[in-house]
Amino acid sequence: GAIERLHQFLDSTRTLRAGFTQIVVAKNGKRPQQSSGVMIFVRPGKFRWQIEKPYSQLLVGDGEKIWIYDPDLRQVTVKKAGQALGGTPASLLAGESGGKATLERNFSLREAGEREGLEWVEALPKTQESGFEKLRLGFAGSELKAMELFDNFGQTTSLYFENLERNPSIAPSLLRFTPPSGVDVISE
Amino acid sequence: CASLTPAPVPPPPRDALAAFSLEGRFALNHEAKSYSGRISWTYRPNTSELLLSSPFGQGLAEIVTDADGARLTGSDGRIRTAPDAETLTREVLGYPLPLKQLADWVRGRTPPGSGRLDPLGRVLSLQQDGWQIDYGYGDDAPGSPPMRIIARQGEHVELRVFVDAWHSLSPEEAHP
Numbered sequence: 001g002a003i004e005r006l007h008q009f010l011d012s013t014r015t016l017r018a019g020f021t022q023i024v025v026a027k028n029g030k031r032p033q034q035s036s037g038v039m040i041f042v043r044p045g046k047f048r049w050q051i052e053k054p055y056s057q058l059l060v061g062d063g064e065k066i067w068i069y070d071p072d073l074r075q076v077t078v079k080k081a082g083q084a085l086g087g088t089p090a091s092l093l094a095g096e097s098g099g100k101a102t103l104e105r106n107f108s109l110r111e112a113g114e115r116e117g118l119e120w121v122e123a124l125p126k127t128q129e130s131g132f133e134k135l136r137l138g139f140a141g142s143e144l145k146a147m148e149l150f151d152n153f154g155q156t157t158s159l160y161f162e163n164l165e166r167n168p169s170i171a172p173s174l175l176r177f178t179p180p181s182g183v184d185v186i187s188e
Numbered sequence: 189c190a191s192l193t194p195a196p197v198p199p200p201p202r203d204a205l206a207a208f209s210l211e212g213r214f215a216l217n218h219e220a221k222s223y224s225g226r227i228s229w230t231y232r233p234n235t236s237e238l239l240l241s242s243p244f245g246q247g248l249a250e251i252v253t254d255a256d257g258a259r260l261t262g263s264d265g266r267i268r269t270a271p272d273a274e275t276l277t278r279e280v281l282g283y284p285l286p287l288k289q290l291a292d293w294v295r296g297r298t299p300p301g302s303g304r305l306d307p308l309g310r311v312l313s314l315q316q317d318g319w320q321i322d323y324g325y326g327d328d329a330p331g332s333p334p335m336r337i338i339a340r341q342g343e344h345v346e347l348r349v350f351v352d353a354w355h356s357l358s359p360e361e362a363h364p
Binding site: 022024026031033049051054055057059068070072073074075077079090128129131132149151152153155157186187188 | 196209211213214215217220221222224226228239241242243244245246247248250261263264265336348350352353355
């Protein structure tokens with residue numbers, strides 16, 4: 001079932017690159033906000049989340065720190081890796097190398113059946129601090145195609161992946177970040 | 189200053205924003221600490237719902253203010269209440285955020301005769317109650333609300349907001 005697929009996926013995927021489309025729908029269902037870009041994950045703990053449309057924003061996790069660069073806000077925010085990644089879809093994909101172990105420690109898993117042509121597994125956080133209610137991952141065969149995150153405010157964040165590559169080689173520079181000159185850097 | 193990347197959809201005029209909702213991004217800086225992510229704000233003169241989310245989309249905190257006072261719900265479900273948003277934000281952050289005034293600042297509404305205007309008559313900078321507010325616009329329509337708002341209080345508190353979408357709420361639009 002989908003749980004087994006998720007385990008296989010996490011255990012056999014050390015690096016990952018995909019195009020994503022993200023749609024956030026608020027509890028009143030009005031005005032979904034759509035964004036798209038490219039994401040890269042290198043386990044354990046490194047990722048690059050580049051939002052390209054409708055605005056540009058870059059998040060880089062280099063293993064120690066998370067860099068958030070927003071050209072419109074003219075700011076780079078730097079956080080320690082541990083807490084900022086917290087209970088986010090990124091933390092599941094970029095989690096420590098022990099895929100299944102991290103998963104089992106933080107989530108209880110449930111088969112969630114078939115929908116939109118995908119087989120879904122539901123991950124329920126075991127602790128309250130995860131900051132969201134549940135997470136669903138949708139597979140087509142062994143391919144991860146979508147993720148849905150239901151937060152504690154009735155908001156749903158859906159992520160749809162395109163041309164997902166498993167274990168591509170990733171240039172190390174993509175998982176580092178140097179702030180451009182003339183931009184304020186706020187770091188903890 | 190040079191206008192920003194043009195807004196995809198021209199925003200409604202400032203004077204149609206008595207009640208509004210906006211979606212955008214924010215960064216709240218205080219000494220070395222910074223909160224940043226997405227902001228969704230639904231505002232009416234007597235009620236306001238402000239949801240702050242992480243860059244990945246999931247909600248972090250929601251501040252609701254109405255006739256009874258101000259209420260903050262965290263992502264862990266904990267709820268804090270206070271008579272008003274200033275008291276609430278002081279308790280949570282350690283310094284007060286003037287949300288009532290912020291609703292005017294983000295719309296580029298200024299007391300008559302105050303603030304420096306741009307050639308189109310839109311406010312470019314304003315000083316009010318110890319805050320310095322600077323504005324950026326995404327188009328050149330005289331009536332437009334701002335797209336970027338940076339509000340600083342002295343050297344240590346700074347709020348940056350970039351509005352990706354403005355919506356004017358008609359008075360009878362049902363409370364979301």
